[in-house]
Amino acid sequence: MDKGNINEEVNRTLDLLKVFPANISDNEFNEKLWQRIDEHKVKAAFATLNVTNYRKAALAIIISLNILSGAILLYKTLDFSNVNTVEQSSLAQEYALVSNMYNYNLTNQNK
Amino acid sequence: VSEKERIEELKNNNRLVFNQFVDEFRPVVIRTCYSFLRNNDDALDVAQEVFLEVYNSIHHFRGDAKLSTWVFRIAVNCSLDALRKRNRKKRFADIVQIFGKEDYSVVCNLSDYSTPLHVVENTERQKALDAALNKLPETQRIAFTLSNMEDLSYQQIADITGTSLSSVESVIHRARENLRKHLKNYYTKNCN
Numbered sequence: 001m002d003k004g005n006i007n008e009e010v011n012r013t014l015d016l017l018k019v020f021p022a023n024i025s026d027n028e029f030n031e032k033l034w035q036r037i038d039e040h041k042v043k044a045a046f047a048t049l050n051v052t053n054y055r056k057a058a059l060a061i062i063i064s065l066n067i068l069s070g071a072i073l074l075y076k077t078l079d080f081s082n083v084n085t086v087e088q089s090s091l092a093q094e095y096a097l098v099s100n101m102y103n104y105n106l107t108n109q110n111k
Numbered sequence: 112v113s114e115k116e117r118i119e120e121l122k123n124n125n126r127l128v129f130n131q132f133v134d135e136f137r138p139v140v141i142r143t144c145y146s147f148l149r150n151n152d153d154a155l156d157v158a159q160e161v162f163l164e165v166y167n168s169i170h171h172f173r174g175d176a177k178l179s180t181w182v183f184r185i186a187v188n189c190s191l192d193a194l195r196k197r198n199r200k201k202r203f204a205d206i207v208q209i210f211g212k213e214d215y216s217v218v219c220n221l222s223d224y225s226t227p228l229h230v231v232e233n234t235e236r237q238k239a240l241d242a243a244l245n246k247l248p249e250t251q252r253i254a255f256t257l258s259n260m261e262d263l264s265y266q267q268i269a270d271i272t273g274t275s276l277s278s279v280e281s282v283i284h285r286a287r288e289n290l291r292k293h294l295k296n297y298y299t300k301n302c303n
Contacts, residue, residue: 006295006298006299007295009236009294009298010291010294010295010298012236013236013239013240013243013294014240014290014291014294016149016233016236016237016240017146017240017259018259020142020145020146021141021145021151021154026134026137029133029137029155029158029159030130030133030134032159033133033159033162033163036159036163037163037166040163040167
């Protein structure tokens with residue numbers, strides 16, 4: 001390749017810098033973004049939980065199956081008065097997470 | 112709505128205002144990410160990270176800079192992080208290839224050059240351009256990449272990078288020269 005051709009090839013290569021992708025569907029992008037934000041919220045909420053991994057797994061199932069209202073009912077109905085203070089604290093954390101998730105979902109549905 | 116009111120609404124996690132904000136900034140954020148990553152899928156993925164970061168960090172935004180400048184800074188940082196990850200992945204693929212275990216290079220290359228335009232005729236040029244851009248010092252790469260986006264003035268680039276206008280001008284000039292030099296070397300080496 002001679003000098004002139006190399007310069008031409010360099011110019012053609014630099015032209016690629018002006019190529020940008022076509023716009024993608026707005027809805028698709030926003031939908032995925034909100035999914036990501038929601039996932040992040042759940043992860044952040046889980047990170048603050050000070051309960052055993054078994055209980056975290058149980059909560060994950062409750063959230064993924066979206067049976068939050070049932071779980072809230074269970075926390076309210078069952079009698080936990082006999083459990084020790086450590087257990088009480090874990091239960092309170094779990095209940096707070098579940099009810100926050102429930103309220104969050106409810107608010108988002110209404111928007 | 113003033114910028115101040117908008118920031119307050121964003122801090123209150125107002126979903127409607129956040130959606131409007133995403134609608135307004137989405138094209139320019141995607142273009143910024145694409146300018147650094149030069150791959151559609153990666154650009155879309157990193158653009159989502161940018162908005163996630165905005166959502167999570169808006170509470171820390173003090174309003175010293177314009178909201179758009181702050182968003183551009185996040186877009187640049189997220190894109191550079193993604194580039195570093197990609198380069199690490201490529202280095203790992205090269206090492207694996209040297210030891211002859213498995214050919215991971217195909218996996219990396221296909222994902223990096225997968226737009227139809229690249230696949231048809233520009234794959235080689237794209238590779239040359241990526242190699243030349245990778246050789247630029249980070250400050251030159253950032254300023255030069257942003258200067259290719261017609262939406263941004265040199266003053267805005269100076270605000271985003273936190274440098275002076277004259278510094279931005281000289282850095283972009285040097286980046287352009289270096290890029291040409293690297294590309295000429297590449298084509299001289301590979302075409303003789």
